[in-house]
Amino acid sequence: MADAYRFLPWTRRGLVAEVEAVDDGTTPLPARARVGVALTVSNLGEHQINLELIGPGDVLGVDPRLIVRTDPARGSTDAEPNYCAAIEFDPPDFPWLFTPARPDGSEQLKPWCVLVVVDLEVVAAPTLPRGAPLPIVIVPREAVATELPDLAESWAWAHAQLLTEATAPAALAGELAERPERNVSRLVCPRRLVAGRRYAACLVPAFEVGRLRGVGNPPDANATLAPAWDANQSSDLVLPVYYHWEFATGPGGDFESLARELRPMQSDPATVGAEPMYLGAAAPDVPGLTLTPADAMTTLDGVLRAPSGRPPALEEIAEAFQTWLRDIVEAPERLRAADDGEARTRALAPPLYAAEHARRYLVPDDAPPWFRALNLDPRARVAAGLGAQVVRTYQEDFMRVCWDQVGDILKANELLSRGRLAFEGLRKLHTRHLAPLDPDRLATVAAPLLDRVRSAGAVARRRIAGSSVPDAAVGAAMRRLTSGQSPILKRLARRTGSRAPARTKMVAMFAAGWSGVDPAGFVPDGILGSVALNAAVPEPMGTSKVSLAAFGLALEVDRDELALLRTSARALTGTRAQNPVLAARSDLGAEGVVTRAALDAALRTDGTVILTRTTGTTSGGPFRVARGGRLGRTTAPVEGLVKAAAAVRRFETARAQTFEVLHVDVATPRAPLVPLELSALAADVRSATDPAVTVPKRIRAMVSVAGQLDLAGMEAIRVPETLDRVMAAPVIETPLYRLLAETDRNRFLPGADGIPPNAITLLETNPRFIEAFLAGANTELNGELLWRRFPSDGRATALRYFWDRIDGRPDIEPIHRWRDNSVLGSHSGVSVGGQLVLLVRGRLLSRYPNAVLYAWRAAAGRLKRNPTGDDLRAPVFTGRLEPDLAFAGFDLTDEEAVAGDGFFFVIQEQPTEPRFGFDEPGPRAIAALPAEWRGATWLDAGTGPGRYLVLDQNPLQGHTAGTAQFGQNAAHQAALMLQQPARVAIHASHLIG
Numbered sequence: 001m002a003d004a005y006r007f008l009p010w011t012r013r014g015l016v017a018e019v020e021a022v023d024d025g026t027t028p029l030p031a032r033a034r035v036g037v038a039l040t041v042s043n044l045g046e047h048q049i050n051l052e053l054i055g056p057g058d059v060l061g062v063d064p065r066l067i068v069r070t071d072p073a074r075g076s077t078d079a080e081p082n083y084c085a086a087i088e089f090d091p092p093d094f095p096w097l098f099t100p101a102r103p104d105g106s107e108q109l110k111p112w113c114v115l116v117v118v119d120l121e122v123v124a125a126p127t128l129p130r131g132a133p134l135p136i137v138i139v140p141r142e143a144v145a146t147e148l149p150d151l152a153e154s155w156a157w158a159h160a161q162l163l164t165e166a167t168a169p170a171a172l173a174g175e176l177a178e179r180p181e182r183n184v185s186r187l188v189c190p191r192r193l194v195a196g197r198r199y200a201a202c203l204v205p206a207f208e209v210g211r212l213r214g215v216g217n218p219p220d221a222n223a224t225l226a227p228a229w230d231a232n233q234s235s236d237l238v239l240p241v242y243y244h245w246e247f248a249t250g251p252g253g254d255f256e257s258l259a260r261e262l263r264p265m266q267s268d269p270a271t272v273g274a275e276p277m278y279l280g281a282a283a284p285d286v287p288g289l290t291l292t293p294a295d296a297m298t299t300l301d302g303v304l305r306a307p308s309g310r311p312p313a314l315e316e317i318a319e320a321f322q323t324w325l326r327d328i329v330e331a332p333e334r335l336r337a338a339d340d341g342e343a344r345t346r347a348l349a350p351p352l353y354a355a356e357h358a359r360r361y362l363v364p365d366d367a368p369p370w371f372r373a374l375n376l377d378p379r380a381r382v383a384a385g386l387g388a389q390v391v392r393t394y395q396e397d398f399m400r401v402c403w404d405q406v407g408d409i410l411k412a413n414e415l416l417s418r419g420r421l422a423f424e425g426l427r428k429l430h431t432r433h434l435a436p437l438d439p440d441r442l443a444t445v446a447a448p449l450l451d452r453v454r455s456a457g458a459v460a461r462r463r464i465a466g467s468s469v470p471d472a473a474v475g476a477a478m479r480r481l482t483s484g485q486s487p488i489l490k491r492l493a494r495r496t497g498s499r500a501p502a503r504t505k506m507v508a509m510f511a512a513g514w515s516g517v518d519p520a521g522f523v524p525d526g527i528l529g530s531v532a533l534n535a536a537v538p539e540p541m542g543t544s545k546v547s548l549a550a551f552g553l554a555l556e557v558d559r560d561e562l563a564l565l566r567t568s569a570r571a572l573t574g575t576r577a578q579n580p581v582l583a584a585r586s587d588l589g590a591e592g593v594v595t596r597a598a599l600d601a602a603l604r605t606d607g608t609v610i611l612t613r614t615t616g617t618t619s620g621g622p623f624r625v626a627r628g629g630r631l632g633r634t635t636a637p638v639e640g641l642v643k644a645a646a647a648v649r650r651f652e653t654a655r656a657q658t659f660e661v662l663h664v665d666v667a668t669p670r671a672p673l674v675p676l677e678l679s680a681l682a683a684d685v686r687s688a689t690d691p692a693v694t695v696p697k698r699i700r701a702m703v704s705v706a707g708q709l710d711l712a713g714m715e716a717i718r719v720p721e722t723l724d725r726v727m728a729a730p731v732i733e734t735p736l737y738r739l740l741a742e743t744d745r746n747r748f749l750p751g752a753d754g755i756p757p758n759a760i761t762l763l764e765t766n767p768r769f770i771e772a773f774l775a776g777a778n779t780e781l782n783g784e785l786l787w788r789r790f791p792s793d794g795r796a797t798a799l800r801y802f803w804d805r806i807d808g809r810p811d812i813e814p815i816h817r818w819r820d821n822s823v824l825g826s827h828s829g830v831s832v833g834g835q836l837v838l839l840v841r842g843r844l845l846s847r848y849p850n851a852v853l854y855a856w857r858a859a860a861g862r863l864k865r866n867p868t869g870d871d872l873r874a875p876v877f878t879g880r881l882e883p884d885l886a887f888a889g890f891d892l893t894d895e896e897a898v899a900g901d902g903f904f905f906v907i908q909e910q911p912t913e914p915r916f917g918f919d920e921p922g923p924r925a926i927a928a929l930p931a932e933w934r935g936a937t938w939l940d941a942g943t944g945p946g947r948y949l950v951l952d953q954n955p956l957q958g959h960t961a962g963t964a965q966f967g968q969n970a971a972h973q974a975a976l977m978l979q980q981p982a983r984v985a986i987h988a989s990h991l992i993g
Contacts, residue, residue: 005914005978008160009969010109011093011176011185012102016053023101023109025152028224031055031209033100056098056112057209057219060133062242066090068184070201070245071915078250078847081193081945082938083917083979085117085201087243092176092183095158100225103155107969110151111158113242114206115187118147119946120198126241134214134240137202144233149190149948151227154206156951157188159970161914188916188974190949192938193249197946203243204228214240250847252920255909256982258844264986265761266993272751273305273763279321279378289324300379302750303737303770303802304763304837304887307894307992311768311825311832314373322376326363329375333361353384354775356782356794357815373824374772380824383769384776386747390739391780391799398781402730402790402798413791419699426691434689439682440508444482446685447474455684467676469510482506511676588648592641729796729814735804736777741881752885758842762905762991763887764834764894768825770802774812803877803889835876836892838905838991845886845907852908853878853888856985858901863985873903897988905988909981916977918943933961933976 019033032055040046069088072079091097095111103109122143126135139147149157163182164175176183189201205211211228213219215238229237253261267273280296281289295318314322331349353374355361360368363375374380391398437445443464446453450460464474472478480486545556557565585591642648687693741748755761777799785792800810813827825832838853845851857864857871864871875888897903921939930936938944942955951957956966964976 003163003165006162006164006166006172007971007974008092008162008172009107009155009971010096010103010158011160012096013093015051016097016099017102019053019100019102021101022104023099023155024104029101031057031100031207031219031223031225032221052221053100054098055100055209056205056207056225057213057223059098059112059205059210059242060213062113062203064243066094067243069913071913072247074245074247076247078843079193079247080254080847080915080917081195081249081252082254082920083193083915084191084977085115085189085193085199085247086186086916087115087201087203088184088186090180090184092160092162092180092185094185095187107971108155110155110206111187112206112210113187113203114149114151114154114157115189115201115203116148116239117189117191117193117199117201119194120200120246123147123200125200125246126202126244131216132240133216134242135244136215137200137204137239137241137244139229139233139237139239141233141236144229144237145231146947148229148237150231150950150952151206151229153951156967156970156973157190158185159188159974160185161974186974188977192917192943192945192947192949194945195249195252198246198248200244200246202239202241204239204241211238211240214242251843253843253847254919254979255844255848255851257920258842258847259907259982259984261758262760262840262842262844262984262986263756263758264990265756265759266991267306267755267761267763268993269306269308271754272761273749273766274299274301275750276300277379277382279318289321291318291320295321298379300382300750301766301769302747303740303766303773304749304839305766305834307762307764307836311766311834312377312379314369314377317377321378325376325378325381330362350381351388351776351779353381353772353779354815355779357775357778357797358818368818368820368822370771370818370822370824370827373768374775377824380768380772382747383772384779386740386744387736387773387775387777387799388780390736390743391777391784393743394739395781395784398732398798399784399788399790401732401734402785405730406791415702416699419695422698423691423695426695430686430689430691435686437682438508439678440505440511442682442685443678444474444479444507446689447476447479449685449689450474453685453688455681460681460684463681464676467511467674468513469507469676473507473510478507508678511678513673513675588652589643589645592643593648593651595640595642598640729792730790730798731800732798733801733808735879736774736799736802737804737879740773745881748881749885752881755839755841755885757884758844760838760840760905760986760991762894762897762988763837763839765830765837765889766825767828767830767832767834771812771825771827774799774802775815778815804879805877806875830891831893833893835889836894836897836988837887837889838875839885839887840907841885843884845880846884848909849880849886850910850913852906852910854906854908855890855892855897855903855988856906858904858987860901861987863904863906864901894992898992902988904985905991906983906985908983911981915979916974917979918977927955929956929959930961933964934980936961936976 015035016033018035020035021027021029021033023029033053035051035053037049037051038046039049066089067087068090071083071086071088089095095113096109098112099110101109118137118139123137123139126137128135160176161184162172162175164172164179166172166175187203193199205214205228208226208228209220209223228239277298277300278296279298280291298316299312301312328349329352333352352361352363354371358368358371360371363372365372374384434442434445443450450464453460455463465471481488483489546559546562547556737748745752749763774797778797781798782792782794782796785796786794795816797812797814797816800812800814802811805811811828818827823832853875855873857867859865873890873892876891877889878887880886892903918936918938918941921937925937925939927939927942930940936956940956941949943949951967954967959966961976964972966976967973
């Protein structure tokens with residue numbers, strides 16, 4: 001079973017569903033309902049509590065968000081007079097939420113509010129007095145009976161609606177709770193409207209307590225319910241209004257009656273969508289054009305045309321006309337190429353459309369076919385000229401949209417301008433000061449950057465640390481020492497006679513593996529010999545004393561002592577060079593070992609001790625102690641030398657163990673040298689500091705589009721290689737067919753006024769005209785952008801939307817992407833022959849703009865049963881031409897529409913918007929009991945124009961047709977007054993000639 005509308009006469013939720021008072025129409029009801037609630041406590045028994053619920057006298061307003069639909073729509077000027085006004089709420093129990101009663105046995109329950117419709121010629125529109133809690137409407141005393149319904153029957157005009165296939169009460173209750181998106185509650189105003197009137201629909205209280213509260217009186221908890229008005233008012237009635245809207249009715253006729261008035265029509269290609277066009281010399285100001293009468297006439301088509309099966313082509317235009325036109329449009333470029341400045345200033349010619357997009361300024365024979373047709377076919381030039389005219393007419397609106405889109409781009413351009421300045425300055429600095437440096441010098445100068453430069457997959461500083469180059473070699477101190485401004489190098493230059501300080505190659509030597517940087521890699525002078533004494537002190541001549549003052553020693557040495565020191569130093573140096581391992585003397589047992597006690601005894605009177613061989617002893621002998629401030633021969637040996645064999649052996653054993661622990665006799669291990677590829681490091685530094693790399697990276701970190709850093713990858717935004725401006729291509733999504741129709745209705749559809757009223761026909765789109773129109777519009781807009789200094793490169797295709805497409809897709813590709821071998825009319829993704837367009841002239845689609853249109857495949861002359869996806873075609877775009885033309889485009893060609901069984905084109909009333917009322921009676925109709933409710937008229941219901949439907953003593957009271965009985969309850973009343981959606985289907989063969 002399919003889903004269907006199910007109506008309920010009322011529904012309740014929460015505590016209000018437990019109210020016991022019955023709305024029987026005779027027993028007075030309290031203003032607030034009372035509900036007894038039992039509270040049971042363990043071991044304490046049951047306790048009864050009486051709760052008082054909020055009533056209609058406590059309501060001070062209605063949240064508009066609860067209202068989901070009004071019918072007719074707010075501000076409507078063409079509402080059907082035979083349909084009743086209605087208002088829908090999201091909560092399914094809203095109309096009975098504050099009613100302090102339960103329904104009677106007939107399932108009739110009065111709502112706490114009602115919908116009334118007042119004629120604005122009789123009752124003034126609602127106003128809001130100062131200090132009042134709600135707007136009010138004042139109904140004159142004598143108009144209450146005609147402008148307001150009978151509140152005794154208010155239960156009939158409030159119901160709940162579900163969209164479900166369930167029918168059982170329990171299942172319906174579950175649907176209410178579990179599927180809230182499929183249910184609403186509704187109030188209907190049962191007034192028959194009059195054509196051509198203005199009305200105000202008002203949601204007002206149904207009870208007097210609510211009316212008094214709404215006009216500012218305090219609530220009376222002890223009051224009983226009474227209707228808010230009666231037909232015999234003694235004074236003007238002041239009604240508070242919770243919500244209201246205004247509308248106007250149009251001429252009579254509902255969907256079904258208007259659909260029956262439609263007549264199929266086959267459009268004539270000679271009169272609909274086309275008109276003759278003269279190409280001859282229409283004025284003496286057009287010289288050099290001579291055409292035969294046949295060549296001088298052609299057909300100018302519009303956006304829509306009758307299906308012809310043959311799109312226009314450039315070959316239809318005389319060659320003489322094309323040559324004449326080409327000479328005119330090429331004149332500015334030819335004068336520019338001739339470099340004739342004076343002549344160029346006199347060049348004034350028609351525009352060359354899409355020249356900047358194609359980067360072409362001449363129209364040779366080998367130009368793209370679309371470009372030649374656009375500029376040499378007068379029909380295409382007319383379409384392009386119309387596009388330019390539309391842009392000129394609405395240029396302020398277009399520019400406002402463009403500037404709104406470019407706000408952040410202006411900021412980006414400011415950053416790019418700064419980036420351009422930084423790029424030029426840094427490029428000079430890099431070229432002049434960094435790029436020429438040798439690798440070793442560049443590594444030293446760029447030392448502060450080495451922590452931020454990557455080389456060979458690692459940070460450059462780590463590469464240096466992993467080599468044998470000392471960290472200090474590229475430090476600040478070394479940079480200062482090796483700088484050309486270093487004082488040390490300047491003094492060296494002066495001593496060597498150089499004009500400029502010599503640049504040290506120390507870093508390059510370190511990188512190549514030089515080990516001379518080890519400060520402990522030499523023996524200090526004086527430890528194993530005195531190079532200074534040997535080389536610098538001359539032989540003493542003519543004196544027995546030699547002064548050592550030149551070496552910082554305030555001593556005078558005997559000539560013999562100096563000779564002895566030289567001889568001993570040379571011997572020691574030679575021994576060290578031959579055998580660097582330390583060894584004990586072989587005569588320790590005979591000579592003895594100096595102990596600490598012996599030295600202390602010798603040092604009691606003087607702090608200077610020099611141990612030396614006794615004069616004349618070359619291979620041994622006792623050591624003597626030299627005291628005083630000069631070197632001289634001593635007179636007595638040191639006392640206390642130990643010669644005991646046991647003591648000497650212990651000394652030798654201790655010495656051997658000490659030397660073994662200290663590895664004195666083992667060569668010092670040396671770490672292997674790790675050279676550094678200085679040239680590769682320098683290349684990485686140059687690349688990392690190149691402004692051509694660093695500046696774009698920095699700019700992309702500051703400027704992004706739609707979260708992307710690669711601006712060049714955006715379709716609508718482009719950054720030139722110079723990085724000095726963002727080129728923006730704004731997007732204007734306004735469907736241009738509306739503006740063209742407003743500018744020149746006859747150019748949109750030539751012969752539109754010749755289509756008779758209430759006609760339905762099939763036309764087809766003209767992709768060639770549309771593309772030419774958009775090309776002209778974009779050419780004109782790009783010129784305006786350039787004139788107003790908009791950041792664009794002149795190739796933007798901002799206007800790509802011609803139709804109001806349902807899928808939101810643009811109608812053409814960007815013009816600069818049009819293929820060189822393509823023809824005009826092939827860049828929209830549809831057939832060059834165009835798409836079918838269903839055109840309706842009349843009141844049907846004007847009154848029902850949300851009607852459903854589609855194409856349905858036929859089968860044996862009827863709508864195909866159980867259609868699949870390809871059997872139903874929805875429109876791809878829709879539109880209107882004022883005052884009474886409406887159209888819808890389908891992704892179908894005229895051949896497809898009639899091939900085989902063909903297609904029906906269907907217009908269907910919107911099924912998701914239920915309408916309530918009765919049909920308008922015909923001029924000769926008489927009242928009768930209808931066999932089915934869908935054919936019932938207002939005459940059958942005994943209700944005249946402008947009057948309210950009354951159930952009591954109605955001619956239809958108790959009449960049953962189908963499953964609904966007139967006056968039974970609100971659900972029955974909604975079912976019998978529901979207007980079934982109508983549908984009209986016309987086969988394509990009746991619409992295409």
